[in-house]
Amino acid sequence: ALSLQGARMVLSTRFFTDFTPQASFDIKKCELHRLEAGPSETAVLTREQGLQYYRTMQTMRRMELKADQLYKQKIIRGFCHLYDGQEACAMGIEAGINPTDHLITAYRAHGYTFTRGVSVREIMAELTGRRGGVAKGKGGSMHMYAKHFYGGNGIVGAQVPLGAGVALACQYQGNNQVCVALYGDGAANQGQIFESFNMAALWKLPCIFICENNKFGMGTSVERSSASTDYFKRGDYIPGIKVDGMDVLCVREAIKFAADYCRAGKGPIVMELETYRYHGHSMSDPGVSYRSREEIQEVRSKSDPITMLKERMLSNNMASVEEIKEIDVDIRKVIEDAAQFAISDPEPPLDELCNHIFANDLPMEVRGTNPWVKLKSVS
Amino acid sequence: MVVLEVSPISTEELWSSVSDHWVLGHPPDQGLSLLSAQFGRAVNVRDALNQAMDEELERDERVFLLGEEVAQYDGAYKVSRGLWKKYGDKRIIDTPITEMGFAGIAVGAAFAGLRPICEFMTWNFSMQAIDQVINSAAKTYYMSAGAQPVPIVFRGPNGSSAGVAAQHSQCFAAWYGHCPGLKVVSPWNSEDARGLLKAAIRDDNPVVFLENELMYGVPFDLSEDVLQKDFVVPIGKAKVERRGTHITLVSHSRCVGFCLDAASVLAKEGVECEVVNLRTIRPLDVDTIEASVMKTGHLVTVEGGWPQYGVGAEICARVMEGPAFNYLDAPAVRVTGVDIPMPYAKILEDHSVPQIKDIIFSVKKVLNM
Numbered sequence: 056a057l058s059l060q061g062a063r064m065v066l067s068t069r070f071f072t073d074f075t076p077q078a079s080f081d082i083k084k085c086e087l088h089r090l091e092a093g094p095s096e097t098a099v100l101t102r103e104q105g106l107q108y109y110r111t112m113q114t115m116r117r118m119e120l121k122a123d124q125l126y127k128q129k130i131i132r133g134f135c136h137l138y139d140g141q142e143a144c145a146m147g148i149e150a151g152i153n154p155t156d157h158l159i160t161a162y163r164a165h166g167y168t169f170t171r172g173v174s175v176r177e178i179m180a181e182l183t184g185r186r187g188g189v190a191k192g193k194g195g196s197m198h199m200y201a202k203h204f205y206g207g208n209g210i211v212g213a214q215v216p217l218g219a220g221v222a223l224a225c226q227y228q229g230n231n232q233v234c235v236a237l238y239g240d241g242a243a244n245q246g247q248i249f250e251s252f253n254m255a256a257l258w259k260l261p262c263i264f265i266c267e268n269n270k271f272g273m274g275t276s277v278e279r280s281s282a283s284t285d286y287f288k289r290g291d292y293i294p295g296i297k298v299d300g301m302d303v304l305c306v307r308e309a310i311k312f313a314a315d316y317c318r319a320g321k322g323p324i325v326m327e328l329e330t331y332r333y334h335g336h337s338m339s340d341p342g343v344s345y346r347s348r349e350e351i352q353e354v355r356s357k358s359d360p361i362t363m364l365k366e367r368m369l370s371n372n373m374a375s376v377e378e379i380k381e382i383d384v385d386i387r388k389v390i391e392d393a394a395q396f397a398i399s400d401p402e403p404p405l406d407e408l409c410n411h412i413f414a415n416d417l418p419m420e421v422r423g424t425n426p427w428v429k430l431k432s433v434s
Numbered sequence: 435m436v437v438l439e440v441s442p443i444s445t446e447e448l449w450s451s452v453s454d455h456w457v458l459g460h461p462p463d464q465g466l467s468l469l470s471a472q473f474g475r476a477v478n479v480r481d482a483l484n485q486a487m488d489e490e491l492e493r494d495e496r497v498f499l500l501g502e503e504v505a506q507y508d509g510a511y512k513v514s515r516g517l518w519k520k521y522g523d524k525r526i527i528d529t530p531i532t533e534m535g536f537a538g539i540a541v542g543a544a545f546a547g548l549r550p551i552c553e554f555m556t557w558n559f560s561m562q563a564i565d566q567v568i569n570s571a572a573k574t575y576y577m578s579a580g581a582q583p584v585p586i587v588f589r590g591p592n593g594s595s596a597g598v599a600a601q602h603s604q605c606f607a608a609w610y611g612h613c614p615g616l617k618v619v620s621p622w623n624s625e626d627a628r629g630l631l632k633a634a635i636r637d638d639n640p641v642v643f644l645e646n647e648l649m650y651g652v653p654f655d656l657s658e659d660v661l662q663k664d665f666v667v668p669i670g671k672a673k674v675e676r677r678g679t680h681i682t683l684v685s686h687s688r689c690v691g692f693c694l695d696a697a698s699v700l701a702k703e704g705v706e707c708e709v710v711n712l713r714t715i716r717p718l719d720v721d722t723i724e725a726s727v728m729k730t731g732h733l734v735t736v737e738g739g740w741p742q743y744g745v746g747a748e749i750c751a752r753v754m755e756g757p758a759f760n761y762l763d764a765p766a767v768r769v770t771g772v773d774i775p776m777p778y779a780k781i782l783e784d785h786s787v788p789q790i791k792d793i794i795f796s797v798k799k800v801l802n803m
Contacts, residue, residue, distance in 0.1 A: 086627075190577060190578055194578060194579065201581075205546075205582070206577075208570070217538050217545065220540060221543070221545055222545035223542070225546065227524065227548060253535070258527075305682075410580070411579050413638075414585075422800055
């Protein structure tokens with residue numbers, strides 16, 4: 056069962072010098088598969104880290120809620136798969152790896168796009184299909200890229216072999232980097248994932264396979280899709296760890312452990328993050344035909360990752376209520392500004408239509424919709 | 435094709451014995467040494483591919499080869515013979531029989547800075563991995579608006595072989611040629627194979643490289659220029675293999691040889707065929723085709739694949755839509771494989787693919803002879 060650590064709210068004002076610089080938290084022990092020892096059961100959190108994690112997760116939350124709003128206003132169109140509820144996964148992972156490590160995920164990717172370094176402005180403008188979007192409006196929700204971040208992938212499961220390939224490149228180049236390859240509980244039954252497990256284990260690729268188990272693959276609960284729902288064990292011969300994905304510190308300690316394991320040349324490792332999405336599968340899914348509103352409410356009130364972090368910080372005198380409020384106000388401004396940009400930025404120019412077919416190539420001609428329309432394509 | 439006078443057996447006997455060996459893909463040791471004695475360096479298509487890969491592996495340490503049996507088996511068709519011994523496990527990687535997985539791994543490696551050559555034992559097996567070729571490789575540079583190039587080569591034998599039946603005989607030129615974001619090449623001879631493979635490996639984009647098993651053992655003369663380490667055949671340029679004035683034959687891969695044979699026969703009847711070797715399926719060199727058609731006024735396309743929605747269909751459509759149409763004195767026609775799954779029995783298989791007599795027949799029909 057997912058539950059918050061007990062916390063008391065401290066409501067008096069304090070001077071910054073009074074704040075506790077860091078605290079140690081007991082975190083949930085991870086269930087292990089083929090491992091003698093697992094991630095640390097305590098996590099040290101500094102005030103700076105706490106504030107940073109809070110800011111990042113709250114930004115992700117607000118960004119997704121703003122996307123929801125814009126979608127309902129028909130300013131965002133097509134696919135929009137929102138990540139709210141799962142913020143601790145993206146934040147915890149980023150906190151436990153280096154910027155030079157690599158990450159690839161599926162289509163519920165806005166959170167990771169942000170943690171991997173793309174601004175909210177560029178993300179939102181990509182969602183609204185404008186020229187200021189991170190992919191110049193040509194990719195949309197599922198196809199955003201950054202340095203050492205390979206999207207955003209639309210085909211369920213395809214990103215996992217890709218991630219194993221990135222890990223192969225890390226091993227080949229001897230750069231001591233790892234690749235985190237994420238997939239959902241719905242994707243976990245894909246054959247190509249087991250093909251990736253096999254090759255990663257055979258060749259000892261530095262790949263961390265992570266299943267974000269949010270209990271539902273679209274409208275199909277894990278019990279209805281999977282003969283075995285122990286996703287952390289599905290790697291069979293590959294060691295696995297089951298992690299509380301609502302606790303950012305749990306995720307961070309687990310990924311640190313996993314990254315160390317891979318960097319030591321021991322081969323791949325599988326992680327299952329138990330998490331939850333508040334929204335339906337996508338914006339076209341209300342999300343209540345296959346689960347109850349009560350269930351969603353229960354997770355929100357008892358296991359929300361941002362609330363959990365906030366209460367830890369407050370109850371340990373690592374931040375003040377005012378400070379948190381200020382951060383919230385600041386984030387609201389960032390989101391508003393980004394949304395404004397995303398709405399007002401012009402769409403890509405039509406002469407961009409055929410560009411970026413080939414890299415490092417001479418300009419070429421592309422056939423338009425009829426033989427008299429000859430369009431130009433540059434790299 | 436070259437015919438030699440060698441005693442004590444007759445030319446015909448030599449030709450049939452040598453061509454049997456070559457057709458089955460075994461190295462024609464006798465044939466090679468005979469040719470090289472007469473004409474300088476003869477290299478068969480297999481060795482041309484092998485040498486191209488060897489040179490590119492040496493030139494750029496980011497290049498590596500993966501696929502089934504490419505390493506310790508020396509390649510299912512021996513195309514990668516000797517490479518594992520020379521470059522080792524790191525650069526020549528044997529994969530399990532998991533096309534979708536290893537094609538995806540190859541694409542991921544290309545994302546992260548390497549330059550993989552991903553071999554499909556035959557292109558029939560690429561269907562298991564086609565999502566990775568199209569959705570992960572071909573489309574990524576566009577979807578990322580130029581942020582993520584994918585410098586990968588997918589290669590392997592394509593099209594019909596000999597007696598391998600329906601599931602192992604399909605031609606994929608039209609399938610992959612349909613997709614933006616891919617370059618698709620289909621070499622005929624050793625010069626094509628060598629130059630196009632080097633170009634493909636040096637290209638920063640996904641290249642589908644369609645070889646032909648029945649051509650692997652066939653030797654061709656390679657000049658000193660072609661044997662230079664930096665020799666490349668530009669992707670997207672067709673080659674006129676034979677100049678002619680009466681009719682244009684456009685073809686790719688093994689059928690180019692049949693077109694040249696048909697042209698030799700037709701020349702005796704006073705018909706001079708211009709034979710265009712496409713070399714590249716996508717992007718199609720429409721300019722060379724149009725220039726030829728505008729000269730000859732007649733067009734026959736020749737391919738091993740099925741007719742419907744095929745390479746020939748595209749060529750005819752392009753000629754219809756462009757300036758060359760006004761120069762046509764007769765409708766353009768296609769010579770293709772028969773529209774059936776490939777049968778096994780030799781007599782049936784022989785009648786499932788274009789033969790030289792089919793090309794001759796079609797030429798005469800188009801020329802109203």
